[in-house]
Amino acid sequence: MILFIIISFVVFWFLLCAVKIKYFIHMMQLESYKSNKYIEWLQNQKDRLHRRNDKIYVILSIVLLVVFLLSSSAIKDKTIVFAFIISFVTIVFFVISYRTKYESKKPIVYTQRAKRLYAMTLFLVVIDFAITVFIVLLVSRNLILYFPLWAGIQSILYYFLGYYVLFANYLVKPIENKINKKFYFDASKKIKELNNIISVGITGSYGKTSTKFITATILEEKYKVLKTPDSYNTPMGISKVINNDMSDEYDIFIAELGATHIGDIDEVAVLTNPTIGLITSIGPCHLETFKSIDNIMRTKYELIERLPNDGTSIFNYDNEYVKKLADKTFKEKILYGIENIEITDIFATDIRVSETGSTFTLCINELGTIECKTKLLGKHNILNILAGCAVAKVLGLTLEQMAAGISKIESVKHRLELIDPGTGVIVIDDAFNSNPDGAKAALDVLDEFKDRRKIIVTPGMVELGEIEEEENEKFGEYISKVCDVVILVGEKRTAPIVKGFQKLKYSSENLFIVNSLDEASEILKSLTKVNDVVLFENDLPDTYSEK
Known part of the structure; x- marks a missing residue:
């Protein structure tokens, strides 16, 4: 009887831990597996780190442990009683935890990395479980009679599972770095070998995803285009696209390059090997990590610095910070904008914005003008369209092809x-x-x-x-x-x-x-x-x- 109770506790305690570990790994995944960001989350989200049910479970376990230790009744009799209560409490809280669905806008994705982190965390839990049982056995010489003691201690360990995930993330980091390095190397090698594909890099504090989709739609009037999906803009996300989807059937590859630290753009620019580089905007995004606008400017400009000598740089000349970068650039460059039309190469006039879309006249030096209509909302989206037309100009599209592409642009999901x-x-x-x-x-x-x-x-x-x-x-x-x-x-x-x-x-x-x-x-x-x-x-x- 007592052995069955002990086995039941062990099984359901591990199941309870497994449910909780999943939640913490989800949070780690949302923080891009960056330990410093996860630590910040742990510090700022105390109520979510230890939810009410967790606190009740641990408090009950501690109370039962204390009562067991202070009880003067026969050790064997009280062991059976307390073992039954502790096991029952654990099973009840596992059921509650399993059936409680926390609100999640973006569900956990069970990538290979997430699975490895899960396995490492469970391994640490098993190690600590074994150490606790070994120490109790060493001291008491009887695991069964002192089951309430080590079961109570295990309940306290459950309370700190959020930190187990953090420690596991540190342990698997060398493994992940090695795997990532291989994916990165394979992707970099592949894109260089497919030298018939023209690579376009797009970066900016904001507007880069919309501009990527807009540019791809316009270029598809003439070329077969591969673009990174959604907001894929990290080395691993881009490497995945190159390794899995890129082939010689494509003419153009458009990559969105994201960054949260100095050096990030350089890393993805080396990977994608662009001959056309576009900066959409610079503003106060990710200032928590960049610390200053100057650092953001320096990071975004890494794309331009990585362009070959015969490459083309494209700048949003309406943005005061991008304008400064454009002015110091001596490589071939194209300037676009709405406000500074007298000194830009590509601009829009006769802009009419309504609740159903916009119309405007597209003006391109050396090519002329053409009337355009778009379903996109907002004047700022016309600026993004001008960026796409700048890339199209470099790649030889006609005004008619650009206007046709502009009319087909659909709004990007969750962006106006x-x-x-x-x-x-x-x-x-x-x-x-x-x-x-x-x-x-x-x-x-x-x-x-x-x-x-x-x-x-x-x-x-x-x-x-x-x-x-x-x-x-x-x-x-x-x-x-x-x-x-x-x-x-x-x-x-x-x-x-x-x-x-x-x-x-x-x-x-x-x-x-x-x-x-x-x-x-x-x-x-x-x-x-x-x-x-x-x-x-x-x-x-x-x-x-x-x-």
Whole structure:
């Protein structure tokens, strides 16, 4: 009987650990397996590190352990009683933990790396389990009679599983580095061997994903194009695309190059070997890691420095920081913009922006002008289209081919994506990774919807370093000028936005603060009516959740 109880505890304790480890590995994956970012999450998310059920389980286990040690009844009799209670408690909490589904916007992806980290974490748990049992056996000489003692200790170890994942990540890092290095080397070798493919590198603080899709659509009027999917912009993501998808059937390869630290762009530029380099923008994104705009400028310019001598650099001349980089560049360059048309090579005039799209005249020095129409929302997207046309000019497309490509461009998912579900309420989905310029552009688009009640749902902006609070306060001021109803997600994080409202005396009756997107959706169900337009601006990853 007692042996069956002990086995039951061991099985369900490990199952309980397995469920919890999955959650922590998910958080590690969302932090790109970077231990420093995960540590920051551990420090800032105490309530999610140790949830209420975890605390109850550990407290109950400690209480049972203390009562067992202080009890004066016969050791054998009390062992059976306490063993049964501890095992029952463990089984109950495993069932609760297994059936409790935490909110997840982006589910865990069971990559080989995630599986290796899972295996290493479980290995550490097994080692500590064995050490605990060995010490108790060494001291007591009877594992069965003192089962409540080591079972209680194991329950305490469960409480620190978040740190096991951190330690496991350190242990597997050399293995991952070796694997990544091979993937990177194979991809770099492959793209160089396929010398018929022209490689285009696109980087910037924001706008690079939209520009990548826009550029690909335009170039497809003449070429067979391979582009990195979604927001694949890291060495491993790009290596995967090259290794798995690239072949000599393609003419053009377009890679989005991302960075959070100095040197990151150089690494992916060496990998992709571009002959055309495009910088879309520079602004206060990832300031938590870059520390300064100067460091961001230096990092983005690594792409231009890696271009061959006969390569072509393309710059958004409307951006003050990109303009500085363009001015110091002596390689062949193309400048595009909307504001500085007298000194740019590619620009747009006669811009007419509406709630259904835009029309404009595309002007390219040496080629002429042509009328263009796009379904994309917002003036800033015309700037992204000009970037795509700059690449198209280098690759020999005609104005007619460019205009045809522009007319076929579809909005990128979660980037000012217009959704009409047929209910009379229009939704603008701009939920991907907001920044100060992008947030303002989204509100400008919302403002184009005349004679409609305007509603925004947002958690504000993140990763802006020391200026985050200031920028969110400005965001709040701008929201108060455009929106009739505001739903903020996360009371702590959106406090600066509320401060911005208060400066302009925004009506508190039209302000709702919730802790999750689900709660926001419930409010929208009862709040929205025909002819409303709802903007979803930014959707923070699960690691920022306040619930």
